[in-house]
Amino acid sequence: MIETIRTFAGIAFLAFLSVPALAQPSDTASADAKPAMTSPAFDLVDVHASPHSNAPFMRGGDLRGEQYIVRQASMVDLVANAYGVTNDNVLSGPAWLDTYRFDIVAKAPRTTSPEDVKLMLRTLLADRFHLVVHNDTKPVPTYVLRVDTAKGGPKLKESPDATAPPHCDEHHTPTNPDGSLGHFSTSCHNESMEQLRSYLEGLGRLYMPNKPLVDATGLKGAYDFDLEFTFKPTPGGLTIFDAVDKQLGLKLALENYPTPVIVVDSVNDKPTPNPPGVKENLPSPPPAVFDVSVITPSKPDTQLGLQIKGGQVNVTGVTPKFLISWAWNLNPNNNEALVGAPKWMADDHYDILGKAAAPDPHASGRNAAPQINFDDLQEMMRSLVVERFKMQSHMEERPADAYSLVAANPKMKKGDPMMRTGCKEGPGPDGKDPRIENPILGRLLTCQNMTMAEFGEELRALANGYIFYPVEDHTGLEGGYDFTLSFSTAGQLQSGPPRTTSADSSGSSSSASEPNGGISLFDAINKQLGLKLEKEKRPEPMLVIDHIEKPTEN
Numbered sequence: 001m002i003e004t005i006r007t008f009a010g011i012a013f014l015a016f017l018s019v020p021a022l023a024q025p026s027d028t029a030s031a032d033a034k035p036a037m038t039s040p041a042f043d044l045v046d047v048h049a050s051p052h053s054n055a056p057f058m059r060g061g062d063l064r065g066e067q068y069i070v071r072q073a074s075m076v077d078l079v080a081n082a083y084g085v086t087n088d089n090v091l092s093g094p095a096w097l098d099t100y101r102f103d104i105v106a107k108a109p110r111t112t113s114p115e116d117v118k119l120m121l122r123t124l125l126a127d128r129f130h131l132v133v134h135n136d137t138k139p140v141p142t143y144v145l146r147v148d149t150a151k152g153g154p155k156l157k158e159s160p161d162a163t164a165p166p167h168c169d170e171h172h173t174p175t176n177p178d179g180s181l182g183h184f185s186t187s188c189h190n191e192s193m194e195q196l197r198s199y200l201e202g203l204g205r206l207y208m209p210n211k212p213l214v215d216a217t218g219l220k221g222a223y224d225f226d227l228e229f230t231f232k233p234t235p236g237g238l239t240i241f242d243a244v245d246k247q248l249g250l251k252l253a254l255e256n257y258p259t260p261v262i263v264v265d266s267v268n269d270k271p272t273p274n275p276p277g278v279k280e281n282l283p284s285p286p287p288a289v290f291d292v293s294v295i296t297p298s299k300p301d302t303q304l305g306l307q308i309k310g311g312q313v314n315v316t317g318v319t320p321k322f323l324i325s326w327a328w329n330l331n332p333n334n335n336e337a338l339v340g341a342p343k344w345m346a347d348d349h350y351d352i353l354g355k356a357a358a359p360d361p362h363a364s365g366r367n368a369a370p371q372i373n374f375d376d377l378q379e380m381m382r383s384l385v386v387e388r389f390k391m392q393s394h395m396e397e398r399p400a401d402a403y404s405l406v407a408a409n410p411k412m413k414k415g416d417p418m419m420r421t422g423c424k425e426g427p428g429p430d431g432k433d434p435r436i437e438n439p440i441l442g443r444l445l446t447c448q449n450m451t452m453a454e455f456g457e458e459l460r461a462l463a464n465g466y467i468f469y470p471v472e473d474h475t476g477l478e479g480g481y482d483f484t485l486s487f488s489t490a491g492q493l494q495s496g497p498p499r500t501t502s503a504d505s506s507g508s509s510s511s512a513s514e515p516n517g518g519i520s521l522f523d524a525i526n527k528q529l530g531l532k533l534e535k536e537k538r539p540e541p542m543l544v545i546d547h548i549e550k551p552t553e554n
Helices: 075-083 114-129 192-201 242-248 318-329 374-388 453-461 521-529
Strands: 044-049 061-063 067-072 090-092 103-105 132-147 167-171 183-191 213-215 224-231 250-266 290-296 304-311 313-316 350-355 392-407 422-425 443-450 481-487 531-547
Touching: 044 114, 044 213, 067 075, 067 132, 075 090, 075 103, 075 114, 075 250, 090 114, 090 132, 090 521, 103 224, 114 531, 132 192, 132 290, 183 192, 192 213, 192 224, 224 242, 242 250, 290 374, 313 318, 318 350, 318 374, 350 374, 392 453, 422 453, 521 531
Parallel strands: 090 250, 132 213
Antiparallel strands: 044 103, 061 067, 067 103, 132 250, 167 183, 183 224, 290 350, 304 313, 313 350, 392 531, 422 443, 443 481
16 A cells, blocks of 8 residues: 555555455355366466566456456465455465565457456466465454344344335545544445445455455344444544444454465466567557546646546646656655656646547447556556656666664564565454554554565555665564564654654664654664664666656647
């Protein structure tokens, strides 16, 4: 997730829009040790390691025309998509399963069904990565909805008209000072328990990140109910857990719940080489450009935003500096990464309306509708900037502020080398969440079996309001570690990037307490992990603008 929450509002949601919906665990398909010889396969496949990205989440995963494209997918993403389960229900496997990422470009007949695409992906994983998996049922940390018999049972009312369409009327209170929603209330009618489960799972993402929710109430039929809670963990607020208990007579809690899973028995960390001529024979996608684009100065107080609907993109309140940083895959928080930008690039704000042409005028159905994904949008914006802003530029390495990680007084627990490596947003196994008592701690990372080199590399994505380049490991610590880390986003601290951070004579970062209770990344790493981030100058890639003009007329 993008660390500065207001960074290009809406861009972060592409992480969800770009990934196809996954089936619930109950829909898990049979996972043979190896696909049968008759399993369908892609006609051509190009597989390679993904390049670095400031947004390392899986994108793509469906067939458009004759092309199947996946970007930035971990092996867990690929297995979950191939077998129709959630990522949490892909178990075991080597330590790198969550962290190594791959790009896939493949060719298949445009009439291929989504189910056959899954089978083709299974064949690909078995052939190119020698993946071997099997089905099982394991206790998996899951939020479970049950009847609270200790408090009198459910308080739901059976709907008087079972034929009426199910619906919920939602209401929000005014926003909090930090811009987040306050109380949320809803009045639902004729909802089944499955609909309630799905509804709560969506509403409770700030309370229940990265974990599924299952219905174990055993209640049948349709019900009417009202529900109100504090939209996010807030001191003195009413959590979604308490609201479900007090208002619905149900219990929502995290427990180890028997769940159908896919167990990874073995897999290689590198795919077998592409056959000769694959790239030359794969169908080339048409250039990602807008068919029509309109650029207008933003009205005063226009908020930064992004809306994508089919083949139309509407960007509001964006500065050219931010737009270029994002389109060229730079960190928009990094003022050093863009060189030669005139002052107006940070002061002027524009609205951009772009429309993509249909990919194939002779196609029908889903292949006929123009669709814009994350990577296409970046390419389209680059083309727009070059054409409309007359921009000329080049990449160049120059000295930049970077960090090294050193050991001060390590406080981390040694990890189990047999466990998978990675960091996830949210509480650890103990369920403790310091954000409930202190919501200015906007981030809570739970990391498992992470080497310090891996942690330093991941910090670019985990805390990209603070860290812009890879962090070098100078700790001398061997092996992987388990730890949690809670800190405030750069935007939550009172003056944007952490005003508490300063450099001493050795180049290391030091901090004082924030008046609003915020904790910078530097303080958190030092106090909670017993490590230290030391600042230094290193050559890093930068985009140098040779020429740019204000946008041409529409």
